[in-house]
Amino acid sequence: GAVVSQHPSWVICKSGTSVKIECRSLDFQATTMFWYRQFPKQSLMLMATSNEGSKATYEQGVEKDKFLINHASLTLSTLTVTSAHPEDSSFYICSARGRDIQYFGAGTRLSVL
């Protein structure tokens, strides 16, 4: 089946720094990718839809200046958490839209100290 690679799988950073997370579709082209965040014991919450070559569409309540999304190619979308703070600590998951379903990455655990 199709594979989505997410990197890094785990990152620790200091408060105030920025962190970039990459999401790659390895064996197919994805015009649309999605970014989710998940807090412990909770469900996935959709943050934004990333469209190749255009601006991302953010869900209500998600700060677009805080969570910068770039989808510059058909196989790569990046999420940058700018000026991270401890409350941004979470599990971030990307997915890529395939023909019939979405394929998910393994997730990135972000810990902000």
Place this chain on the structure above:
Amino acid sequence: DAKTTQPNSMESNEEEPVHLPCNHSTISGTDYIHWYRQLPSQGPEYVIHGLTSNVNNRMASLAIAEDRKSSTLILHRATLRDAAVYYCILYVASGTYKYIFGTGTRLKVLA
């Protein structure tokens, strides 16, 4: 966005069948029913999907009610590796293509 309702948790004995229900009373004619599962600290994994007819694959079966307002994911013989959170999602294969995750069902498999 159409919503799904699932029990918060279920338990099953190992090697017994498991029926995981999902209610989606506001489903529209073009909504597909997708099931994923998520193991701890991993991304969701695709299980099965369908539109109107029942579906089978190597992982599971999906039984869809005639009125499509509910569906059931069937694991024929639960193993310890099937312990996960199972999500039932309504998917519109056009427009935004978004998945909206509900709370899911946490399945515990007892040895």
